[in-house]
Amino acid sequence: MDIQAEKLNLIKWLAEVDEPAVIESFLELKSKQQEDWWDQITDEEKAEIEEGLAQADRGETVPHEEVMRKYDKWRTK
Incomplete structure (x- = not known):
């Protein structure tokens, strides 16, 4: 196109x-x-996002595969 x-x-x-x-x-x-979507969300949502980014910067993350295993029973097949 x-x-x-x-x-x-x-x-x-x-x-x-x-x-x-x-x-x-x-x-x-x-x-x-x-x-901007950032201007449309609440201060609480912004704080949660910023905390998540800070956790990621500190290496406090969970691998995708581990999350998928944990919640596999709720995933649709």
Whole structure:
């Protein structure tokens, strides 16, 4: 897929759209795209993420295979 060509096609199509709901949908999408997910989460969630990163920096991690073995009984086959 040529992304530049696709963008141009969208621009051409959007230039001819007369339906306000379609334009409103694009404006909503644009505003959501500019939002950073970090700004949308709670301070508690941020603290938990930062603690997890600090644990990883200290080498306090569990290998993926070990986690999968521990929770294998709940995994779908």
